[in-house]
Amino acid sequence: MRHERQPGGQDPTPARTGAGIDRRSLLGYAAAGAAVLAVPALVGGLGAGTARAAEANGVVPDLLRGGRYPIGFWWPPPPRETTAARYAQIADAGFTFVNGGNGVVDRDLNLRMLDAAGAHRLPAVVVDSRVGDIQNHPREQWPALVKAALDDYGGHPSFAGFNIRDEPHASLFPQIGAVNDLIRRQDPTKLGYVNLFPTYASSGALGTPTYEEHLERYVAEAHPRFLSFDHYPLLGPAPALRTDYFRNFALVRRQALRSGLSYWGFILACEHLDYRLPTDAELAWQVNVSLAYGCKGIQYFTYWTPDLPSVFRQALVTVDGQLTPLYHAARRINNDHLRPLGAQLLPLTSESVTHFGEREPLPDVEPFTGDDQVASVSGDAVVLGRFHDGSRGNRRWLLVTNRSFDAPATTTLTLRGAVREVFAFDTGQEAFTRVPLRGPRDGPVLTVRLAPGDARLYRLHSDDSGVAPTTAH
Structure with missing residues (x-):
């Protein structure tokens, strides 16, 4: 696809001209x-x-x-x-x-x-x-x-x-x-x-x-x-x-x-x-x-x-x-x-995608404001992709992606008290392992450290098995 630079810093649009x-x-x-x-x-x-x-x-x-x-x-x-x-x-x-x-x-x-x-x-x-x-x-x-x-x-x-x-x-x-x-x-x-x-x-x-x-x-x-x-x-x-x-x-x-x-x-x-x-x-x-x-x-x-x-x-x-x-x-x-x-x-359904730490609002991008498992986020900017499997209402999968491809990120997730266990996916072992949580029981803390461009997948277990997947947004 041909993309020309436009004056004034505007994003280019496709064209088919000259050598394009x-x-x-x-x-x-x-x-x-x-x-x-x-x-x-x-x-x-x-x-x-x-x-x-x-x-x-x-x-x-x-x-x-x-x-x-x-x-x-x-x-x-x-x-x-x-x-x-x-x-x-x-x-x-x-x-x-x-x-x-x-x-x-x-x-x-x-x-x-x-x-x-x-x-x-x-x-x-x-x-x-x-x-x-x-x-x-x-x-x-x-x-x-x-x-x-x-x-x-x-x-x-x-x-x-x-x-x-x-x-x-x-x-x-x-x-x-x-x-x-x-x-x-x-x-x-x-x-x-x-x-x-x-x-x-x-x-x-x-x-x-x-x-x-x-x-x-x-x-x-x-x-x-x-x-x-x-x-x-x-x-x-x-x-x-x-x-x-x-x-x-x-x-x-x-x-x-x-x-x-x-x-x-x-x-x-x-x-x-x-x-x-x-x-x-x-x-x-x-x-x-x-x-x-x-x-x-x-x-x-x-x-x-x-x-x-x-x-x-x-x-x-x-x-x-x-x-x-x-x-x-x-x-x-x-x-x-x-x-x-x-x-x-692959078998999971995307439930929400939110951004934390954007310097300014982005069109059609939803900023993170908290959900029923993660109360707040602090630290470096990340993209949070949340998934469910359609059956186990007390489980969510959370992919935490570094918003930056040229700097590492250290981001802290403060979880809701209903979250009792967190498991991190090890891509080398191809298995989830339990992550020790810090902080009080009614607000445990998960710290995520990511290399530039990296991501980490977590599985969060809540003590409320009656929670149904929310409407995807």
């Missing part, structure tokens, strides 16, 4: 066809009755079934590097699924990707023009086109679905809904994958006056099985940060909860244009903020560095296939932190 390039044109540049490019709108849908019935019967796409926390990326190895050895590196770095593109866009190359991914138990989402370019065919041919694509890949154990489109204009939502319905009817275990714009996209790019309307219309018209969005916060030299980063999470989270959908997010992992190369701590911080806001899947932009040196400089793997220090940082974060922590959070 966005995610959609990036796929086109790599001969992905128009599978994820903007196309003229098609109105009307094929109906969602059967698809909704399939959902009611409990049939969900394989990638959304739970188990392993979804960790993916944009921009896989190119065709010449689509080998079992390269996909071994992907698996070794802790990724749990792959997405097509970077020239891997036709039947033969997709099958090669599925073989390479399958050798390492990696599900794969493919880019296929029969699905992504379906608008180029008469509407009555659409069911046969989707069926032909499903027949080509459906027997492969690694095939997980189709990448339908990236960052679509709202006028494309009915077309996406028609394709999603066809996939659901013909094989509801496969995912129709779509990724949405960030909040800093212009209304012209969104096709709606507001981002909120964009999300609402997408859910109503595109019939998604999940939500995915990108937002790259590390714009300019450190410690610069986009001011609407948390707002984007808040709005997508709100729409996901209202719609009963899970949602995934992208993190910046590629130096390009004015976006800096993340430090290890900045990479971990993006992961932990995503988790605190309830993301059920995290994706890296990008894995392989796109071969466009005027725009892209370095990602996890260089253009010529060298593993960079950021690859090794991602490997540590994914395997040692995100995989075990994500497995704990």
Whole structure:
């Protein structure tokens, strides 16, 4: 996505001018066809009755079934590097699924990707023009086109679905809904994958006056099985940060909860244009903020560095296939932190997200004011993500994330007297251990120490087993 700096310190908005390039044109540049490019709108849908019935019967796409926390990326190895050895590196770095593109866009190359991914138990989402370019065919041919694509890949154990489109204009939502319905009817275990714009996209790019309307219309018209969005916060030299980063999470989270959908997010992992190369701590911080806001899947932009040196400089793997220090940082974060922590959070429901210690109010960000388990917070700024499991009313899971990616945090939580026990999750042991509490029984104290960008998960036990989960907000 192309982002220009604007005068007066304003946040940039997407543009496609001069040397600029966005995610959609990036796929086109790599001969992905128009599978994820903007196309003229098609109105009307094929109906969602059967698809909704399939959902009611409990049939969900394989990638959304739970188990392993979804960790993916944009921009896989190119065709010449689509080998079992390269996909071994992907698996070794802790990724749990792959997405097509970077020239891997036709039947033969997709099958090669599925073989390479399958050798390492990696599900794969493919880019296929029969699905992504379906608008180029008469509407009555659409069911046969989707069926032909499903027949080509459906027997492969690694095939997980189709990448339908990236960052679509709202006028494309009915077309996406028609394709999603066809996939659901013909094989509801496969995912129709779509990724949405960030909040800093212009209304012209969104096709709606507001981002909120964009999300609402997408859910109503595109019939998604999940939500995915990108937002790259590390714009300019450190410690610069986009001011609407948390707002984007808040709005997508709100729409996901209202719609009963899970949602995934992208993190910046590629130096390009004015976006800096993340430090290890900045990479971990993006992961932990995503988790605190309830993301059920995290994706890296990008894995392989796109071969466009005027725009892209370095990602996890260089253009010529060298593993960079950021690859090794991602490997540590994914395997040692995100995989075990994500497995704990995956089955839970995000109940609230609050911020403590913000210097000034942020739009759509809720400041911490106390709840039924944590009375007050003091010390350094943190993001508090609270979760429940829907059954045990006396338990809450609390992810405490350092608000800073360049300084450590020491934060003290004063708990309500009803909290009798606290357990901390050890990602190394993959187990909870009891934490001794300080202070009086009617107000015990928990002190949390976090490295830059780090987070810690706690489980709080109350003596009131009759407390029901509150309405998510």
